Amino acid sequence: MKVAIVGGGPSGLFLAILLRKRMPEIGITVYEQNARDATYGFGMGLTEGGLARLEAADAAVTADIMQALHFFKAQVISNREAPVSVRVPGPGAGTLPRITLVTILRKHAADLGIDVRYEARLADVSALDADLIVGADGVNSMVRESARESFGTTHRSLENHFAWFGTTRVFPTAALVFRKYQGGYFVAHYYPYSDTMSTFVGECDHATWQKLGLEAMSLEERKALLEAVFAPELDGHPLVSNNTTWRQFDVIRNARWSSGRTVLIGDALSSAHPTIGSGTRIAMEDAIALAEAICAHPQALDAALAEYEMKRRPEKEKLIGASEISAMWYEEFPRWMDAYGPYEFVYRYMTRTGRISLDRLRAQFPDLVREIEASGELPELAGA
Numbered sequence: 289m290k291v292a293i294v295g296g297g298p299s300g301l302f303l304a305i306l307l308r309k310r311m312p313e314i315g316i317t318v319y320e321q322n323a324r325d326a327t328y329g330f331g332m333g334l335t336e337g338g339l340a341r342l343e344a345a346d347a348a349v350t351a352d353i354m355q356a357l358h359f360f361k362a363q364v365i366s367n368r369e370a371p372v373s374v375r376v377p378g379p380g381a382g383t384l385p386r387i388t389l390v391t392i393l394r395k396h397a398a399d400l401g402i403d404v405r406y407e408a409r410l411a412d413v414s415a416l417d418a419d420l421i422v423g424a425d426g427v428n429s430m431v432r433e434s435a436r437e438s439f440g441t442t443h444r445s446l447e448n449h450f451a452w453f454g455t456t457r458v459f460p461t462a463a464l465v466f467r468k469y470q471g472g473y474f475v476a477h478y479y480p481y482s483d484t485m486s487t488f489v490g491e492c493d494h495a496t497w498q499k500l501g502l503e504a505m506s507l508e509e510r511k512a513l514l515e516a517v518f519a520p521e522l523d524g525h526p527l528v529s530n531n532t533t534w535r536q537f538d539v540i541r542n543a544r545w546s547s548g549r550t551v552l553i554g555d556a557l558s559s560a561h562p563t564i565g566s567g568t569r570i571a572m573e574d575a576i577a578l579a580e581a582i583c584a585h586p587q588a589l590d591a592a593l594a595e596y597e598m599k600r601r602p603e604k605e606k607l608i609g610a611s612e613i614s615a616m617w618y619e620e621f622p623r624w625m626d627a628y629g630p631y632e633f634v635y636r637y638m639t640r641t642g643r644i645s646l647d648r649l650r651a652q653f654p655d656l657v658r659e660i661e662a663s664g665e666l667p668e669l670a671g672a
């Protein structure tokens with residue numbers, strides 16, 4: 289069997305590694321448009337739960353990822369200039385540079401002798417000599433677009449505008465800072481991911497985009513504006529761009545996960561909103577599910593693709609559903625900024641997807657719940 293994987297990001301590379309280890313006899317080629325040492329974005333987060341799944345699938349790759357993680361134990365959430373600290377029990381969230389994650393995967397792929405072709409941007413799939421074509425080519429997937437009708441693709445853009453920067457300021461904790469500035473509404477989500485850099489994602493609603501004239505600004509002017517809005521946090525450090533553009537989030541869904549011998553994984557299949565910070569591990573879990581299904585049906589690709597969708601869809605829809613609720617919460621964040629005091633804001637934020645109940649919040653963050661209760665901003669919690 290020959291497998292062509294379009295996209296050498298986390299999902300495509302992880303799939304190639306899992307397949308090579310489990311089925312050494314199959315031919316695998318990965319096509320990646322970027323150079324070997326390039327990727328987009330800055331640091332990214334991986335949760336403990338996500339790492340456990342990756343470890344069960346490939347302990348060696350996960351061990352290397354764990355080695356590279358940078359941990360912090362608190363997140364600050366600030367609305368109306370009042371920071372509320374959310375201390376994380378246990379090891380906390382792990383972050384690492386996206387380029388490090390991709391480099392680890394590229395190294396494992398090279399050690400296994402997998403044919404990864406860099407600077408190989410495919411414009412269509414018609415010339416590929418393969419029994420199975422995997423679209424692991426991210427949110428703007430060419431593979432998906434080439435058979436859009438047969439996948440039943442739907443696509444809509446959210447209204448908020450966001451951009452993924454880095455900064456040389458190494459913050460002591462992660463933070464979400466909601467700020468009004470010259471009549472506009474902004475949020476910054478930042479966290480350290482190495483000894484020298486932090487990720488800094490800036491976002492504003494569409495009304496702010498128009499009112500403050502961001503539409504007409506150059507990329508440099510927009511960056512300067514964001515630096516001015518969050519000057520107290522950046523403390524003189526610049527924002528750093530890595531081909532950073534401002535985007536409106538694309539919500540991609542597919543009614544069918546495969547079409548003939550072509551199948552989708554990761555962001556190409558369904559994009560997870562960055563505010564749940566789990567898109568990478570969801571994408572890598574798709575790779576695990578597809579590898580398992582192919583191994584279970586090595587001689588029957590149709591059965592493998594059907595099993596992949598049947599087994600993975602319910603779990604993925606739950607995660608993606610939470611991501612959609614989170615996205616909708618952010619679409620209205622100026623309203624919540626005005627409506628809630630600092631503590632109620634944190635409570636509403638942390639319970640926004642419905643996946644965290646008050647009991648779970650109390651169990652995970654007892655100090656925080658005590659502080660919220662003591663603030664008197666949510667009297668109904670006291671009796672709950």
Ligand SMILES: Cc1cc2nc3c(=O)[nH]c(=O)nc-3n(C[C@H](O)[C@H](O)[C@H](O)COP(=O)(O)OP(=O)(O)OC[C@H]3O[C@@H](n4cnc5c(N)ncnc54)[C@H](O)[C@@H]3O)c2cc1C
Pocket residue numbers: 294295296297298299300319320321322331332333334408409410411424425426427429430451452489553554555556560562565566567568569570571
């Ligand atoms: C601002 C922001 C912050 C984020 N933060 C986090 C976070 O903290 N934690 C987290 O888990 N996730 C985060 N994510 C989400 C995460 O980046 C994605 O969900 C994840 O990268 C999806 O992996 P993938 O392999 O499916 O696609 P990608 O990582 O997008 O990889 C696709 C690959 O395909 C290549 N490619 C595309 N088209 C072609 C072509 N035609 N030919 C050849 N190659 C091609 C691309 O170069 C790329 O390498 C964030 C996303 C954004 C936008």
